[in-house]
Amino acid sequence: MGHIIAGRKSVSYKGNVDLAESKIVERAIYQPGSCSIEGMPTRLHFFHAHPAIMLRAHWHAQIEVNYVMRGSVHYRMVGHDLRLGAGQMCLFWGGQPHRMDESSDDSIYAGAHLPLVYFFRMRLPPAISAMLMGGATMLTSETDCADDRNFPRWRSWASSGDEVKAQHAVEELLLRVERMFMEPYTIISSGKECKAESASASPSLGVVRMCDFIAANFLEEIDAVDIAAAAGLHPKYAMNLFRKSTGMTLIKYVTLLRLSRAQAMLMNGNDSILQVAMDSGFGSVSAFNKAFRQIAGMPPSDFRRGVRAAAR
Numbered sequence: 001m002g003h004i005i006a007g008r009k010s011v012s013y014k015g016n017v018d019l020a021e022s023k024i025v026e027r028a029i030y031q032p033g034s035c036s037i038e039g040m041p042t043r044l045h046f047f048h049a050h051p052a053i054m055l056r057a058h059w060h061a062q063i064e065v066n067y068v069m070r071g072s073v074h075y076r077m078v079g080h081d082l083r084l085g086a087g088q089m090c091l092f093w094g095g096q097p098h099r100m101d102e103s104s105d106d107s108i109y110a111g112a113h114l115p116l117v118y119f120f121r122m123r124l125p126p127a128i129s130a131m132l133m134g135g136a137t138m139l140t141s142e143t144d145c146a147d148d149r150n151f152p153r154w155r156s157w158a159s160s161g162d163e164v165k166a167q168h169a170v171e172e173l174l175l176r177v178e179r180m181f182m183e184p185y186t187i188i189s190s191g192k193e194c195k196a197e198s199a200s201a202s203p204s205l206g207v208v209r210m211c212d213f214i215a216a217n218f219l220e221e222i223d224a225v226d227i228a229a230a231a232g233l234h235p236k237y238a239m240n241l242f243r244k245s246t247g248m249t250l251i252k253y254v255t256l257l258r259l260s261r262a263q264a265m266l267m268n269g270n271d272s273i274l275q276v277a278m279d280s281g282f283g284s285v286s287a288f289n290k291a292f293r294q295i296a297g298m299p300p301s302d303f304r305r306g307v308r309a310a311a312r
Contacts, residue, residue, distance in 0.1 A: 029054075030055075041062065041115075045112060045113040046159070047109075047112070051100055056099060062113035062115050065114065065173070067088075067089040067143065070107060072104045073103050075101070078097060079190025083102075092138070117215060118174060123178055130247045131189065137189070139187075157169040204241065213230035220281065255291050266300055276288070
């Protein structure tokens with residue numbers, strides 16, 4: 001059974017799986033790009049690598065599973081810090097800006113970035129999704145040598161080109177995450193309480209269908225009516241169901257996917273702010289600037305300048 005620790009304040013799977021991997025180098029820096037999780041916010045990514053530190057916080061639309069196999073890492077989350085050592089595994093929502101600011105020279109970690117459509121197919125305690133979306137991190141030390149073998153194998157199978165092996169890797173990973181909540185685990189958070197309606201709701205097939213439709217169409221002009229129709233639901237019911245299951249509105253989730261893609265474009269491209277806004281699915285620069293400020297705390301132009309200055 002889980003217990004809660006209040007943290008200190010601080011700063012579709014459609015047959016394709018993308019990998020994030022790096023070699024162990026001194027002071028390796030994570031450099032997001034159009035082919036990384038930020039640029040492809042609906043893809044399932046496996047990784048097994050030396051974790052590179054981040055120059056600044058980033059965000060993405062997937063649930064992140066991290067298993068530290070060797071060494072240690074330190075994260076700065078919204079509302080709490082987190083240090084993981086060898087043999088520890090954590091689960092958190094990437095939609096909250098976060099940053100890995102320390103990684104020991106000998107560190108190796110493995111894991112995956114899970115789009116919500118996968119997350120909601122798992123049999124997890126109903127309150128978990130609400131706590132994750134609210135910024136909590138789930139942490140366990142209940143791991144063993146099987147995890148040391150399985151995480152690298154899942155990543156290898158996912159990239160093998162064998163569809164059966166790739167699908168098997170995904171299914172095994174999801175079962176492993178489910179098992180995390182059958183054993184002792186810790187909930188680390190800023191101490192914020194989840195709303196009762198969110199904590200008591202269970203994801204349904206309707207939520208999965210909505211996530212599937214959004215993943216395929218988030219760059220198009222879609223609204224709650226379109227999303228509800230794709231899931232065969234009444235718009236008002238669909239909006240309430242999604243909010244109770246995820247703790248956020250349908251449109252906020254669509255916006256997060258678009259902002260994740262825009263973040264990658266700003267970090268690595270030279271397109272104008274207008275072009276980034278249009279290519280990320282926003283109808284206007286003003287709407288893009290407003291949404292970007294809400295998650296990054298600054299306009300996109302300042303974010304781009306900050307990234308380039310830090311990389312020098």
